[in-house]
Amino acid sequence: MKKTSFGYRAWFQPMVGAVSSHPNAVVKHPDCNFAAEECSRGLNDVSISADVITLDIDASLPAEGYKIAANGGSINITGSCANGILYGVYAFLAKIRMGEDASSINISDAPAVKMRILNHWDNGDGSVERGYAGRSLLWRDGKLGYDPERLKDYARLLASVGINQISVNNVNVRPLTARLLTDAGLADLVEVAAIFRPFGIRLIISVHFDSPCWIGGLQTSDPASPDVEKFWADAAARVYKAVPDLAGFLVKADSEFNLGPLAFGHTQDVGANVIARALQPFGGTVYWRCFIYNCLQDWRDTKTDRPKAAYDTFFPIDGKFEQNVVLQIKHGPSDFQVREPNSPLLGATKNTRQAIEFQVTQEYTGQQKDMYNWAVQWEEVFDMPFNETRSTRDLVGANKEVEAVVGVNNTGDDENWCGHLMAQANLYAFGRLAWDPALTAAAITREWTALTFGTNPAVFNPIVDMMLASRLTYEKYNAPLGICWMVYPHHHYGPSVDGYEYTKWGTYHRADHVAIGVDRTSRGTGYVDQYQPHLRNIYANIETCPEEMLLYFHRLPYDYKLKSGKTLLQHIYDTHFEGVEEVRAFIKTWESLENLLPPDAYAQVRKRFDLQLENAREWRDIINTYFYRKTGTPDEKGRKIYK
């Protein structure tokens, strides 16, 4: 582990090492002390023209906001609170790092979203579910265990992009991490909280719904039981005594073999509320995940349609939740696929609070072997209409339907945090978009590239172009036109066209020799009717349905003509051939930068590209062969399709 390596330093780690010899900032309010230290550390390896930097608090600024006012040799940074001033300092440092003249920085900003949350899917044994960047930064050998210096660097990395809450353990809670609710587990948690606290990051604990039995020794976890009510109240009191500023509990109930209120004949609100009441005295929040569906479906059953499940479960109980419950909703109705529509549940519960959940880790999108810039897809998510007048972006923010933005971590103890150096861009983009959903993917990618690789156009421009292209390139060689799930079961890397086709997971493309897809209109499963009427009509009509999502909503014959004039089959062939060529072009671009990049950074990414090319070829050839074998229709351009 080289803590001074390019990968470790990431976009904001000139701050590794000693505090600067630059004169300390002038601190005008004690809440600025930590920010001042960070400012000094951040100026360690740069020289600026300013004579004096003054840090102060101005409570009239918007929540967690800041203002930077430079005037020649004097720079004043003001924050609304300790978090605000810290974000101000980080913004100031970032601007300098991006080449701006310190003496002319005049900006003010504040987060649009109050809760900007990273969920760790880290297990007690040190593994990370869907983690592709090594082992956990937080856990080892069955308990919280870490390198304290590294954890501090990690906290800085998260705070520098505005993340202000993290859950510390996997939503799939197992006995090892369930111990967090006990005195033994809490003793460790106190120390972790102390590391993150100065960075303005509050902790969340993932709790298992069966904790009353697991931890409390009860015979039931029925949320209607007074004993269970008492268990949660006691647990909350115990936890908040140890960590008074804990943000709350995160719960995955009735989902993928985790127990939930359904087992006791209750709707989700009954389960969420018993925990919510326990947290109310302490100001804690219950994040209640909505990823609920039948994971034991019979593939023969064509009536049940998994994407319908979340809306069907939660919409009818809108308004029944306690005020400190937030429904945590995956952005799409499937599961972080390369292309899917937004969840119709988003924005639908007018009397229940919501969070939108993204995946920063690349479970289905290349697993940090393939380059994939999530920012582009997230921008598309926010761009999608909610109704005639509002986009999904318009739902997100303080006092709006979606109050929190959540991401699943892509980090681990690999030297460069994220496995793939370029995957750091996803962590960066997540924080920035959670702060301001109006930021474009292009703007964020330019920021990250400048901070990471500098602003030399010979390096900067090709990297930005490549990053912005990477999402569509990956989609081209992946499952076509929103069909989803043509992936290897379990590990979810690489193509297996029928891999999920006859399983219990509710994910079917039902391809035969003439057609593919599931009709989700009113004539079919009726899923489309869960959307607001405006959007429902767009998706239900094959003429207006965005082509890239055609197969999410419609069953179509292979000779269906797309707007390009190509048949659906030829489109599949074309995109899959193109996808591989685009990866080859990435490699060529990267190789052209060899002498302009730090050798370790160059080599790390170069190796990943070999894996990506191999993966792209597998996808291209398996998808093309699969459809060729099914249809007997050759590629119009006569390219090689294996028989």
Place this chain on the structure above:
Amino acid sequence: MKKTSFGYRAWFQPMVGAVSSHPNAVVKHPDCNFAAEECSRGLNDVSISADVITLDIDASLPAEGYKIAANGGSINITGSCANGILYGVYAFLAKIRMGEDASSINISDAPAVKMRILNHWDNGDGSVERGYAGRSLLWRDGKLGYDPERLKDYARLLASVGINQISVNNVNVRPLTARLLTDAGLADLVEVAAIFRPFGIRLIISVHFDSPCWIGGLQTSDPASPDVEKFWADAAARVYKAVPDLAGFLVKADSEFNLGPLAFGHTQDVGANVIARALQPFGGTVYWRCFIYNCLQDWRDTKTDRPKAAYDTFFPIDGKFEQNVVLQIKHGPSDFQVREPNSPLLGATKNTRQAIEFQVTQEYTGQQKDMYNWAVQWEEVFDMPFNETRSTRDLVGANKEVEAVVGVNNTGDDENWCGHLMAQANLYAFGRLAWDPALTAAAITREWTALTFGTNPAVFNPIVDMMLASRLTYEKYNAPLGICWMVYPHHHYGPSVDGYEYTKWGTYHRADHVAIGVDRTSRGTGYVDQYQPHLRNIYANIETCPEEMLLYFHRLPYDYKLKSGKTLLQHIYDTHFEGVEEVRAFIKTWESLENLLPPDAYAQVRKRFDLQLENAREWRDIINTYFYRKTGTPDEKGRKIYK
């Protein structure tokens, strides 16, 4: 664990518990002492008419043979040696248990095969690779660890069917079991050997080819290195000092990521011989597995054909092996599939010794959830022609091409040893067929059924019928016509038609919308040319190729007409519908026996049948739907095929 339960007692466990009060046998030779004890124990719960039983040794009898001569109240059992007399006693006890009158038993017998071997695929951590009967009987917590009383009962179970060698650890040797070559591991092995020794069972150790590095601290395991030669010599001396009657070493080299001589540029003989020379001073044998193939094949490569690999590897080096090397060859060229031809390597090496390897465990044949009587398939294996004049059976025996019969264990610490009560029949049949390959499946099944369930025709007949039918029933709902491998990767239970289709494992059916199969004739991969000319011609000609193996050798269109007049596709539909109905019929039969069977035995099997029916339904519907989707051709009889 109830050691007196029906399942634990199996076919030969009246011998659990106290020694009989029946007068001890008269022992005329000290080598009969142990057999006499077993005899007395075996008469514990039966009464016989004999007044006196005399046990003696007659060295002029065939090796390990025995003779039972009853004359009214006097019974004389003679054996060629300690093993012979023990087998004589077990045979005598079995006859009585099957209802014969003790006073009129007059038989003599001797094993046709000298080496009758059970391979344990047991791992040091207590797991069993491809084990479906609980945890290991031999290993736990990283070392040899067991219930000594149970292990003695296990030894008796094996000896009662004539097994005289067992390997104690998985051929996929991992560091935990590699310790067997060290003093620490050997100390434990001495005790295990002492338990099996009185039962005439000698031990084999599976060793890793990289042991010189793993254990010896060398920098290479190159078999041409003098240091490596010395390592193996020292290891052999150490092992044989501890266990002087060890049968030998078993090696899986150059196979599925295990290191072998190929890594050092040598052919297999160079690798086997260095170990063989080490064992020669002690009379030990090297069992060298021939399961060598490219497990990183590109599915696009249609020239490489995995079934060719073993013959291609070993035939050219026939005669180069030391005399104490035995090539251990899986009976089929694939991997214990429900239907495959015999390996063309069997009998082909006229100057190299051979063993035939069967799988007693049901990796691809129902995993002891589904009922599957291997004896029927093994009889087919032995029936297959080798050339114009000899069957495969004719190759097997002392002084013939195939000197040893090996089986992979289906046992574990489940109360009934085998997971499925009816799977006990496979362990029984393996021992009996290794003893005498001329026995028919029907004869063996009748023996096992009588020993296990008694001879009441109301029970005996339906069970025998069901057992004999079970192999074809399973095949009916499995992969059709010898195509193999339509199974879920990794765990190998349940259907996944394309599961292996695009993988690196070299196992492809290449089904498209008009045809399925790989042409393995001279026009195709040429695999068929590895057979002796007589058999090659049979398989190469589509008219003479046995229909049940058609798709192993030929690529055929779905409308190909079978001799029945049915198309290939309709045959697939028909057999898959029939398979499920036959399972239903088994269940009906079993239920009709409820009042005639011990309740625990009835219930255990009844539960397994539910699993089998579910599995059969999955196979039926997934296979039928797969081909329906591919072809669009409906079932002629209009039965339900899901779309």
